[in-house]
Amino acid sequence: MAGSPKVAIVTGSNKGxxxxxxxxxxxxxxxxxxxxxxxxxxxxxxxxxxxxxxxQPEFHQLDIDSRDSIATLKECIEKSxxxxxxxxxxxxxxxxxxxxxxxxDHVTSTINTNFTSTLNLTRALLPLMRPHGRIVxxxxxxxxxxxxxxxxxxxxxxxxxxxxxLVAMMNEFIIDAIAGNHVxxxxxxxxxxVSKVGLNALTRVLARDISSSNQSNVIINTCxxxxxxxxxxGPMAPLxxxxxxxxxxxxxxxxxxxxxxxxxxxxxxVQF
Ligand SMILES: NC(=O)c1ccc[n+]([C@@H]2O[C@H](COP(=O)([O-])OP(=O)(O)OC[C@H]3O[C@@H](n4cnc5c(N)ncnc54)[C@H](OP(=O)(O)O)[C@@H]3O)[C@@H](O)[C@H]2O)c1
Numbered sequence: 001m002a003g004s005p006k007v008a009i010v011t012g013s014n015k016g017x018x019x020x021x022x023x024x025x026x027x028x029x030x031x032x033x034x035x036x037x038x039x040x041x042x043x044x045x046x047x048x049x050x051x052x053x054x055x056q057p058e059f060h061q062l063d064i065d066s067r068d069s070i071a072t073l074k075e076c077i078e079k080s081x082x083x084x085x086x087x088x089x090x091x092x093x094x095x096x097x098x099x100x101x102x103x104x105d106h107v108t109s110t111i112n113t114n115f116t117s118t119l120n121l122t123r124a125l126l127p128l129m130r131p132h133g134r135i136v137x138x139x140x141x142x143x144x145x146x147x148x149x150x151x152x153x154x155x156x157x158x159x160x161x162x163x164x165x166l167v168a169m170m171n172e173f174i175i176d177a178i179a180g181n182h183v184x185x186x187x188x189x190x191x192x193x194v195s196k197v198g199l200n201a202l203t204r205v206l207a208r209d210i211s212s213s214n215q216s217n218v219i220i221n222t223c224x225x226x227x228x229x230x231x232x233x234g235p236m237a238p239l240x241x242x243x244x245x246x247x248x249x250x251x252x253x254x255x256x257x258x259x260x261x262x263x264x265x266x267x268x269x270v271q272f
Pocket of ligand 1: 232
């Protein structure tokens with residue numbers, strides 16, 4: 001859409017690292033920054049907080065687990081902006097099995113939110129990505145390949161891995177974990193860690209797909225924000241949220257022609 005402002009979308013940004021990413025991007029990104037939250041009231045409270053700091057984020061409700069919510073966001077963005085310049089996939093659920101949640105629900109919801117829903121949102125918005133757009137996955141060092149048995153490492157890191165195969169592998173993990181034999185089959189014990197391995201592998205698969213598409217200049221990378229003091233990271237973490245936002249924001253603002261398909265920590269490429 002000619003003349004429409006640039007736009008950056010940050011998922012799960014009503015608190016924690018996501019909120020810090022929006023705060024920083026409001027200062028440095030030359031366009032609109034959309035703070036999204038699955039809960040409208042938590043999202044609006046976060047917007048009010050940033051407005052109190054003299055910043056002007058936009059707000060849109062987004063529950064990445066809901067196909068309807070994704071479709072509504074997409075329609076609104078298309079109408080208002082005609083495209084997307086930056087997508088930061090920050091939303092995730094944490095490491096611990098919450099009290100009162102069964103193992104089965106914990107496994108399923110962790111893989112669904114952190115992997116499947118992030119894939120669904122990215123696939124939905126990818127056609128809207130403008131030339132030199134950037135997609136950033138906020139992943140974790142917990143999701144490096146060495147948490148898996150060699151056979152699985154080879155599958156996840158294969159240069160010929162397809163999205164369909166990757167989705168099937170993540171479903172296989174869910175089945176194995178619910179059956180309680182995932183560790184003996186070479187998976188990590190932790191659904192969170194496996195969800196982030198999936199996200200890192202997905203980044204490589206999407207980067208390959210994008211590079212051979214008519215959107216070949218769109219850049220996609222994945223990163224670890226470090227161990228950060230948030231509801232998820234806990235009070236003992238050494239980094240504050242401003243520090244946790246550093247690498248995601250760096251990747252969200254990469255100049256045209258920058259590397260794509262890599263895993264980053266502290267603004268440096270690291271081994272997947
Ligand atoms: N903190 C760390 O030490 C650390 C380390 C490595 C990686 N990370 C990664 O960094 C990212 C941010 O983590 P954080 O520490 O800031 O966590 P956090 O404080 O728990 O915030 C997570 C955010 O994700 C949102 N969210 C969860 N499910 C969602 C859904 N279905 N749709 C939309 N939003 C959803 C939460 O919304 P609600 O407020 O509604 O729950 C919240 O806004 C995550 O991807 C995490 O895995 C964190």
